[in-house]
Amino acid sequence: MAQITKQYEESGRTETQPRLDYAPYRSSILRHPTKDPRHTDPETIELYAPAFGERDVHKLESDLTIQDGGEPIGERIRITGRILDGDGRPVRNQLVEIWQANAAGRYIHKRDQHPAPIDPNFTGVGRCLTGDDGSYSFVTIKPGPYPWKNHQNAWRPAHVHFSLFGTDFTQRMITQMYFPGDPLFALDPIYQSIVDPKARERLVADYDHNVSEHEWLLGYKWDIVLSGSNRTWTEDDSNV
Amino acid sequence: MSENTQRLVPTPGQTIGPFYGYALPYENGENLVDRSHPGSVRLHGTVYDGHGVPVPDSMLEIWQADENGNVSQETGSLIRDGYTFTGFGRVAVDNEGHYTFTTVNPGPTEAGKAPFICLTVFARGLLNRLFTRIYLPEDTEALANDPLLSGLSEDERATLVAPAKRTARCASTCTCRVTARPCSWPTRGLNDQHRSSHTGKPPGG
Numbered sequence A: 001m002a003q004i005t006k007q008y009e010e011s012g013r014t015e016t017q018p019r020l021d022y023a024p025y026r027s028s029i030l031r032h033p034t035k036d037p038r039h040t041d042p043e044t045i046e047l048y049a050p051a052f053g054e055r056d057v058h059k060l061e062s063d064l065t066i067q068d069g070g071e072p073i074g075e076r077i078r079i080t081g082r083i084l085d086g087d088g089r090p091v092r093n094q095l096v097e098i099w100q101a102n103a104a105g106r107y108i109h110k111r112d113q114h115p116a117p118i119d120p121n122f123t124g125v126g127r128c129l130t131g132d133d134g135s136y137s138f139v140t141i142k143p144g145p146y147p148w149k150n151h152q153n154a155w156r157p158a159h160v161h162f163s164l165f166g167t168d169f170t171q172r173m174i175t176q177m178y179f180p181g182d183p184l185f186a187l188d189p190i191y192q193s194i195v196d197p198k199a200r201e202r203l204v205a206d207y208d209h210n211v212s213e214h215e216w217l218l219g220y221k222w223d224i225v226l227s228g229s230n231r232t233w234t235e236d237d238s239n240v
Numbered sequence B: 001m002s003e004n005t006q007r008l009v010p011t012p013g014q015t016i017g018p019f020y021g022y023a024l025p026y027e028n029g030e031n032l033v034d035r036s037h038p039g040s041v042r043l044h045g046t047v048y049d050g051h052g053v054p055v056p057d058s059m060l061e062i063w064q065a066d067e068n069g070n071v072s073q074e075t076g077s078l079i080r081d082g083y084t085f086t087g088f089g090r091v092a093v094d095n096e097g098h099y100t101f102t103t104v105n106p107g108p109t110e111a112g113k114a115p116f117i118c119l120t121v122f123a124r125g126l127l128n129r130l131f132t133r134i135y136l137p138e139d140t141e142a143l144a145n146d147p148l149l150s151g152l153s154e155d156e157r158a159t160l161v162a163p164a165k166r167t168a169r170c171a172s173t174c175t176c177r178v179t180a181r182p183c184s185w186p187t188r189g190l191n192d193q194h195r196s197s198h199t200g201k202p203p204g205g
């Protein structure tokens, strides 16, 4: 990884997205495109995204600590922020989905064999719709780091997976949010696949004391920017 | 994606990872219409890696116009009522890398345009999502005039057009569409150095 970092620094270029072919993440070796993508102007269908509403998402789905009756174990946190497009416009009424490990670093997934306890009161799955200002908010438990098989003694930094829709289907993306100051950042090939330090720091939430609640939870703030939209906006939209 | 033309820099993507299976796929996610719908088609195929080995941990999403070329803005993709066409579908591939959507053929959104289905590919090991299109083969004139397709070689074009075939497994009204290599935008997808070994031999048909 150090060598790739050095080459990037010497290249003088600015990258903002992960490398798709990043050999230190072994699974990317056979799963990356080998030819350059062909860009094309988006057509009608690509300028829209599916619509989601109250029918799809219940309000309680944004609180991952109340889903199974009992209290899950771990640090209770709120993660909140805004989803904007590349022109700074809020992405309204759109679907946000998250999933994560529990406080011990274990997923409710049959292929997760990490010998850490399952929390019977925590599934780690949440959904919400963004508000008119593009805001989202989840109450959850801070996930633990977990081991994986990429290399000897490999551990993922604690993270929450985020799935996002924009106003155009071409803004669809899935990413991971990290917590500030994680000592595993420098060792994690998935995080480091974003070779530009400023770019990868965009995935790290800020601790925000204004979001924290007295004797209840700690607050993290994380804003997300989707790519620019190609749709023609009305006067009304741009005034927000 | 030049930074000069955008005021804000997009947040980077990351791999979907291995453990999305209990979080993202949902009941009837792959059924945009019911199988009994008179215009229903089965859209299916397999996701391969660069060695031609099926990828068992990939998730696909489609987004398309309805049969008349209208773009749906109806809610209810996650909890389907069985009647409303929302245009969106999501499915996780099975252990053999195979997927199936039940949908309808999209109509052209503008007269003379070649209809296509938008496809997004996510997978463990794929560090960011990939977008591609699945074209329908019927309107050859529209295909010939399509701005994306006309810039491609014959081989590349073939990777984006899904052949249709009627099969005994389906009702007589049902057409199966097979996308052999959903992941090549022509080539904007998973490593496709072994494409030739799959050409003309769509798996799972």
Ligand SMILES: [Fe+3]
Pocket: A101, A156, A159, A161, B017, B019
């Ligand atoms: Fe994870």
